[in-house]
């Protein structure tokens with residue numbers, strides 16, 4: 001009888017969902033000659049609704065904190081003790097040839113690394129944002145510290161610049177605009193001076209490039225109503241001091257744009273995309289876009305058997321997002337079940353056949369602009385502002401996350 005580790009890296013939508021799904025629907029059907037343990041590795045002891053960051057960064061009053069941040073380990077107490085282990089730590093090296101992962105433990109006061117040999121591994125380490133205000137780039141304590149620094153400087157800020165015209169940048173600008181300036185009625189959109197002018201700098205010719213131009217225009221009007229102006233076709237070329245907005249949240253910044261414009265905001269928020277968390281993976285396993293090269297069965301073929309990736313870190317999905325990840329989990333786990341059963345010598349109908357992910361490439365994107373307005377498209381159809389508010393703007397999807405973190409989302413095998 002042997003002990004087999006199924007390691008999952010990342011404590012967010014991809015990792016936590018995979019862990020619940022395996023514990024509910026896969027581990028119980030594996031032959032009992034071996035014991036299997038799911039090990040979930042995450043730098044943070046809590047999962048969070050990352051989508052809510054553009055509003056949550058402003059104040060703890062914005063959301064019930066116990067729903068926004070949820071302890072990971074207790075959500076897994078529902079499973080047999082020996083089937084699950086939570087490790088608060090950061091994967092520092094994947095040795096795929098020797099099928100080991102090295103994890104630096106976050107719970108230890110002295111640097112301590114654990115080497116774990118794996119039977120199967122799922123990489124779900126997602127992405128980091130340039131601004132540390134927009135997600136769990138490290139652990140929850142770090143995020144709270146960044147928010148505290150930001151909140152301390154916000155009341156005295158006389159101007160803010162947000163770089164990036166994608167959803168994160170636009171949502172952040174809209175939330176800050178409404179919070180600091182209110183919505184028009186207090187001032188007319190074109191002529192009045194907002195209390196705190198907010199500028200979005202975007203390299204594109206329109207904001208929200210995934211949406212139709214007419215919808216982007218509507219977003220601009222909503223933004224203008226809360227004191228946000230847009231500079232298009234320009235990128236931030238230099239930032240002084242260089243860590244402003246990244247390492248130093250409360251620093252005034254001098255920004256030089258590539259068209260020569262100079263901006264000097266009291267707060268600078270770079271919301272310019274994300275970078276995959278793949279620093280611990282051999283570059284031979286990465287694709288051109290820096291993500292892990294993953295096929296549509298979620299296997300990383302180059303890494304050997306039973307090595308998988310899912311979520312924003314995986315290369316096989318173009319339009320990342322939580323709804324997409326949730327549609328990937330049953331397919332990934334069906335293929336893992338098949339591989340794990342094949343290893344035990346089972347074959348034919350007992351193991352089922354491979355399932356293949358096919359992405360829906362129609363545009364689906366909702367962008368709240370403050371607490372009452374928003375723009376969006378779902379499966380290619382324009383959504384009215386009210387529907388964007390109803391689905392997302394009310395609480396940035398917080399109404400959906402309890403089921404994901406608790407595993408209820410995966411009550412049935414699908």
Ligand SMILES: Cc1cc2nc3c(=O)[nH]c(=O)nc-3n(C[C@H](O)[C@H](O)[C@H](O)COP(=O)(O)OP(=O)(O)OC[C@H]3O[C@@H](n4cnc5c(N)ncnc54)[C@H](O)[C@@H]3O)c2cc1C
Pocket residue numbers: 009010011012013014015041042043044050051052053054089090091092124125126127128129134135136137138168277280310311312313320321322323324325
């Ligand atoms: C500001 C913002 C707003 C968003 N809004 C929306 C939205 O409205 N709708 C939507 O569908 N999507 C939205 N997204 C995208 C959505 O948040 C992501 O698609 C989703 O979080 C990806 O989940 P994931 O599990 O792949 O990775 P992530 O959520 O990125 O989580 C990765 C996890 O891996 C951990 N990790 C990182 N490195 C390591 C390591 N070396 N070892 C172990 N663990 C590690 C991290 O701590 C984290 O727990 C938004 C993203 C941002 C930044």
